Amino acid sequence: MNDKDIISKQLLKRMTLGMARILLGLDITDLELIETDQQRVEERRADLVAKVQEQGCEYILHIETQNDNQAIMPWRMLRYLTDIRLAHPVFKVKQYLIYIGRARLTMAAGIEEAQLSYQYQVLDMHRINCETLFEQDTPEALVLAILSDFRDYSSREVVHRILQRLQELTGSNEAAFRDYLLMLEILSSNRDLKQILQEEESMLSQVKYSDLPSYGLGMAQGIEQGIEQGIEQGLEQGIEQGLEKGLEKGLEKGLKQGIQQGLQQGRQQGILQGEALMLQNLLQLKFGAIPDKILQRIQSADSEELLRWSAGILSADSLTEVFTEVFTEH
Numbered sequence: 001m002n003d004k005d006i007i008s009k010q011l012l013k014r015m016t017l018g019m020a021r022i023l024l025g026l027d028i029t030d031l032e033l034i035e036t037d038q039q040r041v042e043e044r045r046a047d048l049v050a051k052v053q054e055q056g057c058e059y060i061l062h063i064e065t066q067n068d069n070q071a072i073m074p075w076r077m078l079r080y081l082t083d084i085r086l087a088h089p090v091f092k093v094k095q096y097l098i099y100i101g102r103a104r105l106t107m108a109a110g111i112e113e114a115q116l117s118y119q120y121q122v123l124d125m126h127r128i129n130c131e132t133l134f135e136q137d138t139p140e141a142l143v144l145a146i147l148s149d150f151r152d153y154s155s156r157e158v159v160h161r162i163l164q165r166l167q168e169l170t171g172s173n174e175a176a177f178r179d180y181l182l183m184l185e186i187l188s189s190n191r192d193l194k195q196i197l198q199e200e201e202s203m204l205s206q207v208k209y210s211d212l213p214s215y216g217l218g219m220a221q222g223i224e225q226g227i228e229q230g231i232e233q234g235l236e237q238g239i240e241q242g243l244e245k246g247l248e249k250g251l252e253k254g255l256k257q258g259i260q261q262g263l264q265q266g267r268q269q270g271i272l273q274g275e276a277l278m279l280q281n282l283l284q285l286k287f288g289a290i291p292d293k294i295l296q297r298i299q300s301a302d303s304e305e306l307l308r309w310s311a312g313i314l315s316a317d318s319l320t321e322v323f324t325e326v327f328t329e330h
Helices: 009-023 073-087 130-136 139-147 155-170 174-191 194-210 213-287 292-300 303-312
Strands: 028-033 040-042 045-054 057-066 093-099 110-113 116-119 121-124
Touching: 009 028, 009 045, 009 057, 009 139, 009 174, 057 073, 073 093, 073 110, 073 116, 130 139, 130 155, 139 155, 139 174, 155 174, 155 194, 174 194, 213 292, 213 303
Parallel strands: 057 093, 093 121
Antiparallel strands: 028 045, 040 045, 045 057, 110 116
């Protein structure tokens, strides 16, 4: 809550009733909140003003909570009294100061001067054992236990116990549970326990949600979706990796095939070149210089032609007889 948040009237009414009945021991049967400057709950104080019915009597109840000793407090209480009486002159007013500070209570419970005698009742929460409120085992008493004396318990132990039991008492009534949490947040800020309360609330929420059927269903759906996404991602990665590997293998295989083909072609070309060179040497030995036209034709000839020309050298008397078709070409 922000520093100036004002809680709902219904929630404020429940808090006032709880304080009046449980802490102050008032047998109030009806309560009506009064619109005054004090009718709000803020981070650092809880000022409550209400018109109440108790044993057939109607009066105005004013409850003020205080977390430190202030010498001026009696005068503040007197100011509240005069404001209330001026607004509601026909009603008597009962005032209570609930002290929740860490230090020993030293504030006066009124004012005594030559021309002024004024008193109100003070409740020192150091005198109320938290176990007393736990034993009542009601949500209202549990909430108010945050203001009591923790004795040998740590603050975290008390907060955890309150939240756990509130969860058990409210059951599936989430709205009621949230209301009591809001009360706790308001009251805990008076004792600097809000951080601990928020941490314990967070832990409790995780446990509470995990117990819901919808949580289990959500987990199952999440797992199923996770598996589907995992398969999809796995396929994509597998295809990608497969293509990479396939490309690598393909390149490797292609390279091997290329080398083999290259070697084969190289061998064939080498043989062809060797045959051509051998033919040229034979021609030069028998007929001398070879015309360029014949040399060009030899270089472009295939293996069959080279072999035929080589065989014709033995019986030929001239180049013309060996290369008859070459010389007859136009």
